[in-house]
Amino acid sequence: MLGEDRGLISVSIGAASYPRDGDSVDELIHNADLAMYAAKDLGRNCYSVYAPGMRRDVGLRRQLARDLSGALDAGQLILYYQPIVDLRSGRCVQAEALLRWQHPRNGLLSPMHFMHEAEETGLIVEIGNWVFHEAARQLAQWRQRQPQFQMTVNMSPAQFASRKLHVADLLASLHRFGVPSNAMVVEITERLLMDISPDIGHKLLAFSDAGMKIALDDFGTGYSSLPYLLVYHIGYLKIDMSFVRNIERSPQDRSLCEAIIVMARKLGLAVIAEGVTTPGQRKALVEAGCDFAQGFLYSAPVNAQAFESLIDHTFHD
Numbered sequence: 001m002l003g004e005d006r007g008l009i010s011v012s013i014g015a016a017s018y019p020r021d022g023d024s025v026d027e028l029i030h031n032a033d034l035a036m037y038a039a040k041d042l043g044r045n046c047y048s049v050y051a052p053g054m055r056r057d058v059g060l061r062r063q064l065a066r067d068l069s070g071a072l073d074a075g076q077l078i079l080y081y082q083p084i085v086d087l088r089s090g091r092c093v094q095a096e097a098l099l100r101w102q103h104p105r106n107g108l109l110s111p112m113h114f115m116h117e118a119e120e121t122g123l124i125v126e127i128g129n130w131v132f133h134e135a136a137r138q139l140a141q142w143r144q145r146q147p148q149f150q151m152t153v154n155m156s157p158a159q160f161a162s163r164k165l166h167v168a169d170l171l172a173s174l175h176r177f178g179v180p181s182n183a184m185v186v187e188i189t190e191r192l193l194m195d196i197s198p199d200i201g202h203k204l205l206a207f208s209d210a211g212m213k214i215a216l217d218d219f220g221t222g223y224s225s226l227p228y229l230l231v232y233h234i235g236y237l238k239i240d241m242s243f244v245r246n247i248e249r250s251p252q253d254r255s256l257c258e259a260i261i262v263m264a265r266k267l268g269l270a271v272i273a274e275g276v277t278t279p280g281q282r283k284a285l286v287e288a289g290c291d292f293a294q295g296f297l298y299s300a301p302v303n304a305q306a307f308e309s310l311i312d313h314t315f316h317d
Contacts, residue, residue, distance in 0.1 A: 032050060072127060076103065083307070085315055095142070099127070099131055219239055
């Protein structure tokens with residue numbers, strides 16, 4: 001206990017064995033340290049045992065971090081977009097902006113390959129600001145064709161936690177492009193709400209006070225407190241694809257999706273189902289009263305030029 005507050009401690013453990021993993025104290029400690037970082041990569045609060053490949057992996061990650069430091073200036077970062085479709089009209093009403101890195105040697109990389117390095121090196125804020133700015137610029141163009149069109153951008157817990165993140169600067173970029181605040185949606189994960197601090201809470205409220213919607217990703221997979229949905233003015237709940245995947249075959253998953261939709265409607269929130277890949281899933285979601293859907297049934301993430309053909313498209317049953 002810390003006064004009247006309760007502190008929560010998690011442990012990441014790395015283990016190395018003598019003589020298999022080293023014959024000196026220094027080598028064993030070094031290899032155990034590598035294993036500890038592997039445990040952190042697995043999500044923390046777990047353990048990992050040293051394996052010979054970890055040394056190589058660390059070298060590759062360090063090289064990737066060095067490459068990432070110059071990726072933005074080299075114009076290697078690009079945005080892909082995936083449509084979010086209104087299930088009632090079949091119209092594409094939103095786009096989720098998704099970061100990609102056109103690595104000169106490794107090809108097109110998704111954030112799962114470099115987000116850890118971006119957060120560890122502190123580059124996440126600079127990259128996140130660029131994503132927001134570029135998404136706003138693109139949104140301004142698309143709203144000329146569809147005035148009510150919206151854009152969703154992802155923001156990680158590490159980005160929110162950084163003192164370098166200034167909400168006013170991001171809002172200024174919207175005004176610079178003539179984009180109203182309610183046209184941009186900030187997407188966060190439940191993990192952000194689980195570890196929320198007063199500073200992060202103030203930033204979330206600053207977005208919502210400016211008129212921006214907050215979307216909660218992967219809803220149902222975390223442990224966030226339900227009151228936070230109202231405290232931080234969450235506008236959208238995104239049903240995790242693991243529930244949508246089996247909605248046709250699993251009565252339990254269908255009931256869970258229905259319960260999320262009913263709860264959201266009671267709270268005045270809209271629901272987006274992620275990972276929709278089949279007409280049967282779409283049909284089940286429509287019957288459950290879901291508002292929006294996103295997934296490969298409509299389109300994989302594509303570059304801005306390819307997305308142009310989706311803005312005015314109506315997806316029929």
